[in-house]
Amino acid sequence: MIEVLTTGLPNTVQDLGRPGRLELGISHGGAMDKTALAVANLMLGNEATAAGIEVALYPFRLRAHVDTAVAVTGADCRVTVADRRYPPWWAMPIRAGETLVVEAPRAGARSYVALAGGIDVPLVAGARATDVKGGFGGLEGRGLSRGDRLRLNPAQPLLPAGGIGAAVEERRPAPGDATELRVLPAAEFDVFTPQAQAAFTGTEWLVTNDANRMGYRLAGETLSLASPLELLSHGIVPGTVQVPPAGQPIIQLAEANTCGGYPKIATVIEADLWRLAQAPVGTRLRFSFVSSQEATEALGARCRWLDSFAATLKPMRQPG
Amino acid sequence: MAVAAPRISLAGSGALLLDAAQGAFSDAVQHRVWAVANAALGLEAVREAVPGMNNLLVLFDPLAATAADIGARLGSLWAKADAAEVAGRRHTIPVAYGGADGEDLAAWAAHCGMTAEEAVRRHTDATYTVAAVGAMPGFPYLSGLDPRLAWARRGTPRFKVAEGAVIIGGAQAGIMPITAPSGWHIIGHTDVKLFDPGSETPVLLRPGDTIRFDIASLQA
Numbered sequence: 001m002i003e004v005l006t007t008g009l010p011n012t013v014q015d016l017g018r019p020g021r022l023e024l025g026i027s028h029g030g031a032m033d034k035t036a037l038a039v040a041n042l043m044l045g046n047e048a049t050a051a052g053i054e055v056a057l058y059p060f061r062l063r064a065h066v067d068t069a070v071a072v073t074g075a076d077c078r079v080t081v082a083d084r085r086y087p088p089w090w091a092m093p094i095r096a097g098e099t100l101v102v103e104a105p106r107a108g109a110r111s112y113v114a115l116a117g118g119i120d121v122p123l124v125a126g127a128r129a130t131d132v133k134g135g136f137g138g139l140e141g142r143g144l145s146r147g148d149r150l151r152l153n154p155a156q157p158l159l160p161a162g163g164i165g166a167a168v169e170e171r172r173p174a175p176g177d178a179t180e181l182r183v184l185p186a187a188e189f190d191v192f193t194p195q196a197q198a199a200f201t202g203t204e205w206l207v208t209n210d211a212n213r214m215g216y217r218l219a220g221e222t223l224s225l226a227s228p229l230e231l232l233s234h235g236i237v238p239g240t241v242q243v244p245p246a247g248q249p250i251i252q253l254a255e256a257n258t259c260g261g262y263p264k265i266a267t268v269i270e271a272d273l274w275r276l277a278q279a280p281v282g283t284r285l286r287f288s289f290v291s292s293q294e295a296t297e298a299l300g301a302r303c304r305w306l307d308s309f310a311a312t313l314k315p316m317r318q319p320g
Numbered sequence: 321m322a323v324a325a326p327r328i329s330l331a332g333s334g335a336l337l338l339d340a341a342q343g344a345f346s347d348a349v350q351h352r353v354w355a356v357a358n359a360a361l362g363l364e365a366v367r368e369a370v371p372g373m374n375n376l377l378v379l380f381d382p383l384a385a386t387a388a389d390i391g392a393r394l395g396s397l398w399a400k401a402d403a404a405e406v407a408g409r410r411h412t413i414p415v416a417y418g419g420a421d422g423e424d425l426a427a428w429a430a431h432c433g434m435t436a437e438e439a440v441r442r443h444t445d446a447t448y449t450v451a452a453v454g455a456m457p458g459f460p461y462l463s464g465l466d467p468r469l470a471w472a473r474r475g476t477p478r479f480k481v482a483e484g485a486v487i488i489g490g491a492q493a494g495i496m497p498i499t500a501p502s503g504w505h506i507i508g509h510t511d512v513k514l515f516d517p518g519s520e521t522p523v524l525l526r527p528g529d530t531i532r533f534d535i536a537s538l539q540a
Contacts, residue, residue: 022370022377023357024523025454025497025515124517134457134498136517187329187337232341233461235370235377235454237332259372259454259461267332295333296382303383 001065002115002150005099008057009143010212012130013119013150014112015051021125022235022258029137030129032213032254032277033074033110035302039166040071040114042310043091044157050118051128053144055111058104062113064094065149069116069157072100073166075108075278089171092163108171108278117155132213133255158316166309171278178204178284181272184295186240186264188229196223196247200265205249205285213255216276218285222247225263233259239268241287251276271298326375326398328391334367334382338394341374345463345491349374350451351403354527359397365390371452371527373461406528408450413495413510413531415444415486419539421509426540428488428505431471436540442466443507448493448531458497458515458523462531465493477503484509486533497523510536 014037017030031037031054041050053060058077064070071091072079079086082098091114094100102111121128121139130138139148189197199221210217223243236242240252242262251268252260253276266287268276279285290298326340338356340349353376357369360378365385370377380390417440418425429439448464470491481487481502487494489504496502497514514524525531 019379020368022368022379023453023527025457025459026522125522131457131517133500134515134517141517184330184332186331187327187339232345232373232375233452233454234337234339234372234375235331237335237377237379239332257455258370259452264331267330267335269333271333292330292333292382292387296386299333300383 001152003063003065004144004146004148004150005063006059006061007144007146009145010056011060011144012054012132013051013121013128013138013144014054014130015049015128017129017254018125018127018131025258026125027131027133027255027258028238029131029254030127031112033112033274035274035306036074036110037112037114038306039089039168039309040073040091040112041118042306042313043071043164043166044069044114044116044155045313046114046116046118046155050114050153051121051138052112052114052119055102055113056109058102060102060111060113061099063099064096066152067093067095068152068155069159070094070100071114072102072111074111075105077105077111078103086163087165089166089168090163091159091165093157093159093161105280109280110277115152116157117153120151120153131255164313164316178286179275179279181275181285181287182269182290182295182298183241183266183287184269184292185289186267188225188263189265191225191227191229191263192243192265193224193226196225196265199223201287201289205287207279207281207283207285209281211281213253215250215252215256216279218249218251220248223249223265229263231261231263233261236260236264237267239270239273240264241266241268269295269298271295271302325395328394330387331377333387335377335379336387336391336394337375337377338398339375340398345373345451347449347463348403350463351406352398352401354406355401355403356394356397359401360394363390363393370454372454373452408526408528408530411525411529411531412534413486413512414534414536415508415510416536417508417538421482421485422507422539424505425507428471428507432469437538439469440535440538442469443493444533444535450525450527450529450531452527453523453525456498456500457517458525460494460514460525460531462493465491467491471505473503474505477501481506482509484511486510
């Protein structure tokens with residue numbers, strides 16, 4: 001069991017979400033940065049479907065009530081266990097009575113705290129992820145509060161005393177740089193004015209403070225349609241960039257409504273969704289179009305990287 | 321009947337949107353959307369088929385098939401789809417019209433130029449079809465609203481509309497499955513549960529189901 005000591009409601013239990021239920025109106029949901037959660041689980045020898053904690057509000061502190069192991073990935077944060085300091089993207093032992101502290105990030109926005117065995121909350125609609133909008137999954141369908149106690153599934157962590165880490169070079173953007181997002185054109189791209197099409201990729205977009213697990217509202221030039229358009233409601237995927245009549249885009253994310261009606265100018269490729277998860281309020285974004293093939297290659301490269309990382313961990317999992 | 325070829329566009333690297341809308345919503349087109357959705361789930365690499373209003377979003381594994389390949393297959397499924405009737409279930413939804421849980425009833429009736437009793441009678445006279453489910457868990461997009469009962473959505477959505485609210489938005493009728501923001505008008509309330517996340521079948525209403533509303537009570 002672990003006990004949450006310091007948190008905010010944006011911090012939730014998450015796993016890889018509920019794909020396959022969009023036709024029921026149930027969002028994919030799950031970790032906003034799925035690769036980061038996957039790496040945390042891999043380092044602990046957890047199932048890929050194990051649930052951890054997505055931290056979006058800092059500092060986050062928890063106390064272990066058993067001897068176990070914890071991994072923290074995602075944003076670049078100062079992480080300590082009982083005042084022992086660890087690098088980001090690290091898995092390490094934590095003993096009963098010890099406290100984990102994750103401080104506000106120097107870069108990035110969301111951290112993933114995984115524990116050996118994974119958090120033991122019920123499977124609801126096929127996953128343990130908290131669906132904040134629907135109020136189900138996770139811990140009673142809500143964000144974490146001080147004093148919450150979370151059970152862990154049984155596990156035998158096999159970690160060296162100093163722990164282990166993952167090297168993720170692409171995760172370190174130079175400070176001050178805009179976040180680059182690769183996009184594919186969406187259904188209504190051609191209906192926007194040439195000026196709007198040019199401004200979409202030619203100018204920067206600011207992540208406003210209206211940014212959460214459902215989506216991010218952006219601020220920048222006004223994107224106008226060449227002619228008015230009435231669309232019937234249609235299914236949308238995380239990464240969809242909608243443009244409501246006011247002309248300021250919204251990027252739909254993990255917990256977006258499964259159907260929408262606004263014109264869509266583009267879709268952020270799946271391989272880049274983690275960059276949005278790690279883009280705090282005030283981040284400048286820049287879009288660039290790629291081909292379907294490039295988008296697929298980027299996704300394939302990430303899958304291969306995860307597979308090879310899992311393979312390097314395998315020798316550690318042999319007991320004795 | 322002749323159905324025009326749909327427009328097929330990318331929705332990211334692993335999804336295609338097939339849009340068959342030709343202006344106003346069409347029941348005939350929707351039957352074909354359901355048929356193609358079912359058939360698409362049989363295609364290799366296809367993960368999800370999500371009917372919208374006269375359109376269909378199909379998610380696939382881009383590492384197992386290209387968008388061009390899936391698009392071509394969807395196009396041919398559409399061309400030869402047998403838009404047979406979907407064997408939907410019938411539901412009766414008892415509604416407490418008006419009162420505190422149906423606060424827009426009087427204004428809605430006034431907008432329609434009728435008494436509250438008349439508007440409610442017309443609302444219960446129609447048979448509605450669940451065209452699609454989406455936006456929020458278990459939310460039914462209902463077709464079949466008497467055009468005289470239509471009322472454009474509110475200028476400003478309410479921050480919270482309660483689970484069970486029976487609502488009108490433009491030419492569509494709906495029921496809130498969860499408490500959420502909505503710009504639709506609230507004419508009543510039902511205790512029928514549309515979404516139960518803990519259940520084996522968490523969502524009550526499916527595309528092709530039909531609904532009739534029944535007057536449980538009326539407070540004009």
